[in-house]
Structures are given as C-alpha cells and as structure tokens.
Amino acid sequence: MKGELKELKLTVNGKSYEFKVKPKTLLVELLRNELKLTGAKIGCLDSACGACTVNVDGKAVRSCSVLALQANGRKVTTIEGVADGDKLHPIQEAMVEYGAIECGFCTPGMVMSARALLGENPAPSREEIREAIQGNLCADEGYVKYIEAIEIAAKKMRGGN
Amino acid sequence: MEETFGNFAIIGKPMPRVEARAKVTGQAKYAADIEVADMLWGFVKRSPYAHARILNIDASKAEKLPGVKAVTTGKDFGGFKWGWSGPTRDEEPLAVEKVRYQYEGVAAVAAISEDIAEEACDLIEIDYEPLPGVFDPFEAMKEGAPLVHDDRPGNITVEYHWSFGEVDKLLAESYLVQEDTFQTPRMAKGYLETPSAIAYWPDDDHVVYIGAKGSPYFPYRILSRCFNLPLSNVRIIQPTIGSDFGGTKNDMTPADFSVVMLAKKTGRPVKITTTQFDTLTTDLRRHPMWITMKTGVTKDGILTAIHTKIVSDGGAYTRMSPLTHYLTGICMGLPYHLPAFKHDVVCYFTNNPSSAAMRGHGIYHTAFARECQMDMIAEKLGMDRVEIRLKNLIKNPKPGEIYETVNKLHVATAGTEECLEKVRDAVNWKKRQDGYKAYGTGYASGTYLSGTNLSAHNACAAIIRVCEDGSVNYLTGATDVGQGSDTVMCAFVAEVLGITMKDIDIKRVDSAFTPVDPGSYGSRVTVLAGHAAINAAQDAKDQLLEVAAQQFGVKQAEVDIKDRLAFVKTEPSRNMPWERLVRIACYEAPGKVIIGRGYSTKGGVGHTLADFSRGVGDIGTNYSFTAQASEVEVDTETGVVKCTDNSVIAHDCGFPLNPPAVETQVQGGAYHQGVSAALYEEFKMDQGQTLNPNLVDYMRPRANEAPMSQVLHVVTNDPYGPFGAKEASEGSCCSAPPAVISAIYDATGVWIKDLPAQPEKVFRALKAKKEKKQKK
Secondary structure: OHHHOEEEEEEEOOEEEEEEEOOOOEHHHHHHHHOOOOOOOOOOOOOOOOOOEEEEOOEEEEOOOOEHHHHOOOEEEOHHHOOEOOEOOHHHHHHHHOOOOOOOOOHHHHHHHHHHHHHHOOOOOHHHHHHHOOOOOOOOOOOHHHHHHHHHHHHHHOOOO | OOOOOOOOOOOOOOOOOOOHHHHHOOOOOEHHHOOOOOOEEEEEEEOOOOOEEEEEEEOHHHHHOOOEEEEEEHHHHOOOOEOOOHHHOOEOOOOOOEEOOOOOEEEEEEEOOHHHHHHHHHHOEEEEEEOOOOOOHHHHOOOOOOOOOOOOHHHEEEEEEEEEOOHHHHHHHOOEEEEEEEEEOOEOOOOOOOOEEEEEEEEOOEEEEEEOOOOOHHHHHHHHHHOOOOHHHEEEEOOEOOOOOOOOOOOOOHHHHHHHHHHHHHOOOEEEEOOHHHHHHHOOEEOOEEEEEEEEEOOOOOEEEEEEEEEEEEEOOOOOHHHHHHHHHHOOOOOEOOOOEEEEEEEEEOOOOOEOOOOOOOHHHHHHHHHHHHHHHHHHHOOOHHHHHHHHEOOOOOOOOOEEOOOOOEEOOOOHHHHHHHHHHHOOOOOEEEOOEEEEEEEEEEEEEEOOOOOOOOOOEEEEEEOOOOOEEEEEOOOOOOOOHHHHHHHHHHHHHOOOHHHEEEEOOEOOOOOOOOOOOOOOHHHHHHHHHHHHHHHHHHHHHHHHHHHHOOOHHHEEEEOOEEEEOOEEEEEEEHHHHHHHHHHOOOOOOOEEEEEOOOOOOOOOOOEOOOOEOOOOOEEEEEEEEEEEEEEOOOOOEEEEEEEEEEEEEEOOOOHHHHHHHHHHHHHHHHHHHHHHOOOOEEOOEEOOOOOOOOOOOOHHHOOOOEEEEEEOOOOOOHHHOOOOOHHHHHHHHHHHHHHHHHHHOOOOOEOOOOHHHHHHHHHHHHHHHHHO
C-alpha cells in the first residue's frame, strides 16, 4: 500500500503543505483527518448536501467529491480561513447579526458557497443567491435569513450600509 | 425589520445567538469532529434481510484480521431489552434471535481504523433463515399475517379508542358530513448531521459517552440499566448538535450500544460515525398514516363533531408510538371549538424501519386532514375559506379565564383569530393563470402544544454559579439542538440578574455536573427548562440582594440590580457596580459561594395529567396557535408544484423572546418539515428495502424553491409560559402541508389527499380531471 502514496503540494488557508497521500483520499478527508480542519462537515459524501463546501482557487467545491490530489498546486480556503483574525468576514458577520444560523451544521458550507459567489459576482440578484446556495441543504432554518444575510453582506462589501 | 416586544432590558429584542460565532467560524465541535487519545474506530454489521431468524454468527475470521481489537454481538448484552417505557421494552441493542427490519445491527467491530473495522464486518459470517414479512399496516392487520414480534398478536403496536360526546348522533343530525381518507408520507427527520458517538471507560464502573443526542438524559438512563451502573457513574457529554427533530437523537441506536460495549471490551475509547446511508435506511422516521376523517357541520358551517379512524405504520419496534398516536387525537378540535369527537387509532408493527417522534409530532397528521376538510366544507356551503375558520375558532380567553376542550385540555391564551385576520389582511395577491402555469392560495390554521408534560421523567432544574469576578456560569440539562434555547436561557438569566448577555457562559450538558432534564422534544425546553433558569437566577439574585441590603443598611426588598448596578430603589444614587457586589459577597469573611438553583414548576396549577388510554388531560403546559397562507405555482403540463414567495405565517408564540429566532423557527418548521411533506419527501419502499437512501433521490427542500415567508408575530402573554412564551416552529410545521395542498386545489381544482404532491401524482390527477370533464 505504501508504494501507492502520491505527493501532494497545496496551500490551505494561506499556508503551504506537502503530503504523501493514498490516491483515493478525498479532499475532505485530508482537511478533516490530516489538518484537523473539521469546519468542513461530512453530511452525505454524495455531493448532495454541500456541508463540506470549501473554496478551491476561489470556486465553491464539494470537498467530498474531489480527490485531495485534484487540489495539487491549488489554493484551498476552508471556513477556518475566512475570518481575518478576530474580525469576521462580512458574510459571517451578517449571518450572526441577522440570526440566520440555527443548528449550524450547514453554516460553514453556506458561507463558502456565498463567498465564492460574491467573489465572482459582487452584486448578485436574489435568484443568483438562491442558485448559488441551492446545493447547500439546510435542515431547520428555512433559507430565508441565509438569503437575506448574503444580500446584506454583498451590499456591505460593495461599500453600502 | 428590527421589531421589539415588551419592556425588558434584554428579552423581546433581536439578539445574536450565543453560539453563532463558534458555528460561523467552524470552531463548533459536533460529535464527528471529536477525537480522543488512543481512540479506536467502530463499525456496525447490519442485516441484509428485513425479517429473518439469526441461526449462527461466526466472527472468527473478523477477529483474526490484523488491526481488529474487539467484536461484539447481541449476546454480550445478556438479554437486555430497552424501549420508551417499561411495558414497551421490545428492542435489543443488537439483534439476537431475529432481525425485524433491513440493516438492523447484528454485530460491531472495533479496530485501529475505520476501513479495517468495516472490512472486519464483511468477514463476520451470519446464517439467516429469511422469514416472510409484513411491509404495510394493511398486510400486518390481516388474520394469519406473519408476526413481527411473536408475543404481539395482530401486530398491534398501540391503539386508542376515545369518545367525547354523542358523536354518532351529532353526525347523523348534521347538515353536512364530509368524509375523506388522507395519507401522510414516510419521512426522514431531515438532519444533515448523521449520528456519531465516542465512548470510553475511565475504570471498570464508570462510563463516558459523547454523542449527538438532543436528549442526553435518555442514554444516561438507558446505559445505566444496560450496563448495570448507578446513574452517578454514567457521564454523558454533549457536543454541538446538528439538529434533531425527535427520534434517533433522542433515543438509542445499535451504534450507540456498540461503542459502549466495544470500549468496555477493549479498554480504549471507541468512535462510530454513521453515514447518511445508515441514517436514511435505519434512523427513526415519521409514521406514515392513513387518516379517514368524518366531519359534521351545521348549515351555517359550525362544527358539530369529528370521527377519525387512523391506521399507522409503526415499523419494527414500539419506540415512541404510544405518545405519537395519543398526540394524533389530543388536539383534534384545536384551534376550533369542537363539541364532540371520536378517535380510533391503531398502529401496527411492520418490517420497516421504526417510526417515532418528529417535529409536529402526531398533531401534523390530523391537522392536515381537518384543514383540508374545512376547505371542502366551505366550498359545499358556499362559504369563504377564512370565514368558516373564523366562525369556529375559539376566542382568546380573557385574562384569568381558561378555555377547556371537550377532552379537558386547558387553554389560557389562543391568538388564532388575530393570526388568521392578520394573514388574511396580508394576502395581497390573486389567483391567476399565466399560460400553462396556474397560481392559487391556500389557508390553514393550527395549534401545537408546548412544554410537554409526561408523567415520568418530567423534572428539570438549573444551576447558576456566580464567579467571584462577576461572570456567571449557567448549568442546564437542556439541549439546544439549533432551536436557539441556549440564547433564550442566557437572556432569562441576564434579565433576572440585571446583568448582560456577555456576563453569562452557558455550559453544554455533562451529566456529571449539569442537573437532569428530560430532553429536547415536545417544544418543552424554553417553557419548562426556561422556567427553571428564571428560578435559579432569582435564587442567586436573592443571595446577592441580601448582601447588598447589608451594605446599604436597608431591607432586602428595598434593593434591586439593573444594568449591572445594585441600588437602593428609593434612592438610586446609592449604588454599587455588579462586580463589586459579587466581590464583597464572595470575599467578605467568611465568604459566600453564590450558587442559585431552580426547578420548573410550570404546568402544575390547574392542569391535569395526560391520560393516554382516555385521551384527556394536559399534555401541554400551554398551546401555540398559527395561521398561514401559501401560494403555489402549478405547472399544469408537468405537474411540478413549487411555493412562490407569496407566503405569510402569523404565529402566536405567546411572547417573542428573541424575535428573529422565532422567525427562523417558524419559517424552518413550515418549509423543512411542512412544505417538504406536502411537495417533496417520501421514502420509496419495496419489501422493507428503502429504494432512495441518498439525498439525491430522497428530495429535501432546497434554497432555490424556498418561499420567502413573512412571519407576523402575535402576542398573547400566556400565564403558563416564561415571560408569557409558548412554542415556535411545530405549529407552522402542522399548518404548512394543508396550506400548500389547499393552494394546489385553488389553482387547479384537484385535491391531493395522499402526500407528497410529487409531479407524477399531480400530473395524473390533472389528467384524470381533464378526462372526466371531456366525458361530460
């Protein structure tokens, strides 16, 4: 088995890492088991719930559905790398202040999908927000305040109040 | 948007949740995120058969696999059986003689990695004798049907037959009697966080269990009995919980028993994390029910009587079915004045996964049937749908008065009339057709109990520890599974003590230190555990006021604490900061340790105990009321239905303690477990096998179709609730399905009486209607 290990270099939350991994290792397994970044949750392993969403080169990616090796040479951001020290990202801040978070299991994935959206499209319509987070299942909150919190964050990031 | 209520320092105003920052930064630890030193991984071996006798289990090959540390089977538990109550203990931790549903646990392995544990499970050889099974209650009730439990003739899990008033006579005399059969679907609870648990034994007679349980004192009691340990030696530690909704995260699973047994055998910590496949194939589900309802009315549309006959699928084991089926009938009339009703409900064992409690528990089934019939009756009488409801609603009792239902439920506040009027006034959209898209609106009103009162294990308490620097620890046995109760508890404590939210640190449950609590179910936490919090805070405050009175040289009744300042009420300039007061109390010789304690005493006065066999008594401490209007868009070509953003829900939660939390609870209850039952979710089964055990084929509601429901608060200040509060979320979970189904009827003229209204069903119903019309 050891002979099958492959070399992997990637950046996670601004830090460079080198690993030797089994080719079958999923990105979410690398993050959770090796780096102990447990913010990305495992909900389904089917790419259906979005709880494991991270950003790879700025795009929202289901970390349960890509191999760790597919992130070779790329920049990965997880929920642990979104805030600037103690200062929450505007998306995080809006979700906290606006009361969007309930059980919180889907929250990291929801933030990462929203972050990728606002990175590409600073002024999304409500329909575009819904489209961007439709792969993120929530179990209890109803989505209304998540959608509204992302609208508030987008406005704030554009320099509005 | 920033609506506030009442005249309090903290409660009634929007407040961010106390744990939101940990959740939004990924720091919150759920059970699957936790590792402990020297930990082994476990895996459960499950039965491929839905009904089979276990002839032999040979684990020798598994035991020899390198890396395997222990194997356990049902025999290790020495005949232990468990269940929801003494008489219903019909389930073994791991099946010993026979399996009763597909993927029931039969053995488990602990190994140095999850892969090895899984591989070892494949090496366990089990000889089964497959048995004929029963897969729906109509098969189960037949004479000569295979028995799920040999000692339960007729496969009956539980049945109730209640009668209040002269129902047959009243129905015979009614101007109109509406009779229909409705069906509610087999549903998952819907949590994304699959159950996970770690257990270890610090020594031979102490066990520690860390797991995703919304009611941690269930495993506390069950593990105590199972492993013959005093309760004092069972330590349940609670991580963050990723939703619950009743059922599996209240109760135990084969994996829960297995981690504890494997940890005992190996002397090392063992962790088992189940998969979404395990969750969707084996976790407890919502009961599917077939509800035949006869409703009588006068010529003016006044309800005379209701007779309900329900057949229900309880699955393989009893679990919480006695409570579920009691709840299907207990609020039959509410929110209406109903002079008489009869309720005949029978739940059957089948070889399907077990059914149990779920958000809107019990009441959701009959509320769906009754609300659809209200519309049907209104149409036949030529009445407006809102008008017929308003005519029948009970009026909000005057302060000091109590409304008593025919089955002796006591209601002190009922804001349904205000809810329904607010909803009616808010609807500013019209029925319309746009090409092949038809739009219609449905209305529903409803009720749910809060602060559920059960005869055993109902007690709960709270402890306040005031630290010498003025910070405060709040200890509760109650669990926030996402509903926001931790925040509300902290708000109660801060409000009563006269300090701020930042001063309070709430501890998660650790049964070694926190006081016992029944758990998160029956919308009981805010109402009952909340009352304990208030009493504990008051107790701590009284101790501090005594010190303040001594310092000011006045009587205790003359001092108070507000805004972190202790002061003489008649002379507020004589004051001292909170920190100073605490420091004096703690340091002045001989020094006090300020510990406040409190119990919940709500529901004791004027209430009677719930009696399952007769259907009487107060299951709720108080009752919430809801009215809802939902618009749907029906694609008449394809049968695809979606909710539009035209959606308004008015909810009487007594008093909105944290208004945004009430809103997300109401929106979430309506969409995730209400609209989903109406439009999306259903397990497809074949001979006990779940055909859609993944979140692609099993449709959960998503953001792209989420109605942007507007929530309107109705304040009634219930005397039995803490600061007047009642539940939020289970009410809208019950009003959403009938509102959506009624909206489909309004748009298209077809009633979908068997949920969910998935496209094929709607398409066929529209086609049948068209063909019928053409024949005419």
